[in-house]
Amino acid sequence: MSGGVGTGDGGPGGAGRPWSRRYRRPYTVTGGRTHPAHDDLELETLVQAALGASSPSTRLGREQRSIAALCQEVVSVAEISARLDLPIGVTRVLVGDMALEGLVLLYRPRSAPARSDLALLERVLYGLRNIS
Amino acid sequence: VIERLQRGEVVDPDEEAPLQVGSRDEIGQVARAFNEVHRVATRVATEQAALRKSIGDLFHNLARRSQGLVDRQLELIDELERGEADPNRLEELFRIDHLATRMRRNAENLVVLSGTEQLRRWSEPVPLADVIEAAVAEVEEYARVRVTAMGELTLSGQAASDVAHLLAEVVENATSFSPPSTVVEVVGSPVASGYVLEIEDRGLGMSDAELIEANKRLATPSATDIAVSRMMGFHVVGRLAARHGIGVQLRHSWYGGVTALVLLPDRLLSQATEQAAFAPPWPANGAAAREPFPLAEVTGPALATGVYLPLRRHAAQPSDRAGGGDAAEAGEPVE
Numbered sequence: 001m002s003g004g005v006g007t008g009d010g011g012p013g014g015a016g017r018p019w020s021r022r023y024r025r026p027y028t029v030t031g032g033r034t035h036p037a038h039d040d041l042e043l044e045t046l047v048q049a050a051l052g053a054s055s056p057s058t059r060l061g062r063e064q065r066s067i068a069a070l071c072q073e074v075v076s077v078a079e080i081s082a083r084l085d086l087p088i089g090v091t092r093v094l095v096g097d098m099a100l101e102g103l104v105l106l107y108r109p110r111s112a113p114a115r116s117d118l119a120l121l122e123r124v125l126y127g128l129r130n131i132s
Numbered sequence: 133v134i135e136r137l138q139r140g141e142v143v144d145p146d147e148e149a150p151l152q153v154g155s156r157d158e159i160g161q162v163a164r165a166f167n168e169v170h171r172v173a174t175r176v177a178t179e180q181a182a183l184r185k186s187i188g189d190l191f192h193n194l195a196r197r198s199q200g201l202v203d204r205q206l207e208l209i210d211e212l213e214r215g216e217a218d219p220n221r222l223e224e225l226f227r228i229d230h231l232a233t234r235m236r237r238n239a240e241n242l243v244v245l246s247g248t249e250q251l252r253r254w255s256e257p258v259p260l261a262d263v264i265e266a267a268v269a270e271v272e273e274y275a276r277v278r279v280t281a282m283g284e285l286t287l288s289g290q291a292a293s294d295v296a297h298l299l300a301e302v303v304e305n306a307t308s309f310s311p312p313s314t315v316v317e318v319v320g321s322p323v324a325s326g327y328v329l330e331i332e333d334r335g336l337g338m339s340d341a342e343l344i345e346a347n348k349r350l351a352t353p354s355a356t357d358i359a360v361s362r363m364m365g366f367h368v369v370g371r372l373a374a375r376h377g378i379g380v381q382l383r384h385s386w387y388g389g390v391t392a393l394v395l396l397p398d399r400l401l402s403q404a405t406e407q408a409a410f411a412p413p414w415p416a417n418g419a420a421a422r423e424p425f426p427l428a429e430v431t432g433p434a435l436a437t438g439v440y441l442p443l444r445r446h447a448a449q450p451s452d453r454a455g456g457g458d459a460a461e462a463g464e465p466v467e
């Protein structure tokens with residue numbers, strides 16, 4: 001169960017996709033919801049577990065418990081998505097819910113309003129592609 | 133002989149003459165005539181068995197093909213969902229995903245009904261929680277299903293798909309026969325011989341007679357025929373349960389609906405080797421605080437047969453509770 005959705009993919013021998021990757025579907029994680037409760041959850045938004053919220057509520061689902069554990073350190077929404085192998089839209093809903101409940105704190109980039117930095121993101125993407 | 137043929141065994145009609153005829157008098161003639169009738173009946177049954185087998189093979193091949201296609205479709209949907217940042221488009225993708233997932237379940241159920249062989253098997257054990265989540269994903273009204281944390285058990289990879297489809301049928305039955313405003317709860321608890329999942333709905337329930345009938349159908353999966361297609365759900369459950377020695381029983385729920393008990397036997401289960409670092413303790417207000425599980429009833433002598441007949445709870449559950457027209461409707465299994 002550690003590693004969230006990626007649970008079953010430890011087997012290097014499997015030619016096809018591991019069972020859990022195949023049969024677990026992301027829409028069940030949020031009950032079909034795709035709209036985050038928080039507006040400004042961008043890929044680069046940083047998330048950290050709130051102090052005193054270290055004992056996760058029993059109402060949390062498996063993924064949210066995994067998120068709570070990951071967020072003992074500061075991580076970005078994009079990183080949570082990647083580590084838990086969840087679609088970015090699902091991660092945003094989960095983190096948004098947790099932020100509303102005060103379980104995690106969000107740090108948004110203080111600079112320009114969100115979405116105006118498309119050019120910057122493109123430059124970053126370009127740079128990343130050049131590295132690989 | 134006919135039963136053996138229906139089970140798919142090979143029978144030589146000439147070797148199966150029931151009466152040894154020695155005399156030439158009237159009794160001998162009657163015996164010979166009887167043997168002739170028997171031979172004809174056996175031949176007809178043999179032909180029918182061959183026909184059934186070829187229809188089964190046809191099922192199987194068609195279902196296999198659509199299963200493969202839907203699998204590929206789901207892989208593509210996975211990729212699209214992964215990168216989708218727009219909530220509205222993601223919502224649409226989820227709908228497509230859900231439909232494709234249910235199509236795969238149908239295709240794989242058809243493979244089960246064709247009776248030929250098992251679904252593709254995985255060797256790695258699968259977390260039980262994943263299997264239950266997969267089952268919920270295959271249900272039309274998945275958003276109404278509430279699963280209480282399942283602990284760290286894993287299920288044999290060989291049985292994972294079958295158990296998921298079995299549970300999907302049971303949960304689907306629970307959601308179809310309870311009001312849309314109610315939840316269906318899935319709770320698990322360890323018992324002496326394995327792990328029991330309770331699937332409880334808050335519908336109108338079934339009468340005692342309907343429960344007995346339904347449990348009988350679950351216990352004796354018959355050969356596939358037209359009648360089966362109308363109650364495919366129960367039939368699939370019965371087949372899959374028999375294949376893995378899983379116990380399935382329907383009972384009255386104290387909430388007024390039906391509780392389905394699914395007993396996963398020990399040999400399908402193992403403890404997860406890697407302990408999740410951040411798994412919370414078992415929720416104190418979850419399974420533990422519920423109505424205590426009637427352990428003695430489950431570990432009784434009926435255990436070996438795999439499927440138990442319902443235990444009626446007259447005291448707490450008046451049998452006329454589910455009476456009337458609604459009961460008849462609730463008695464119909466899914467699909």
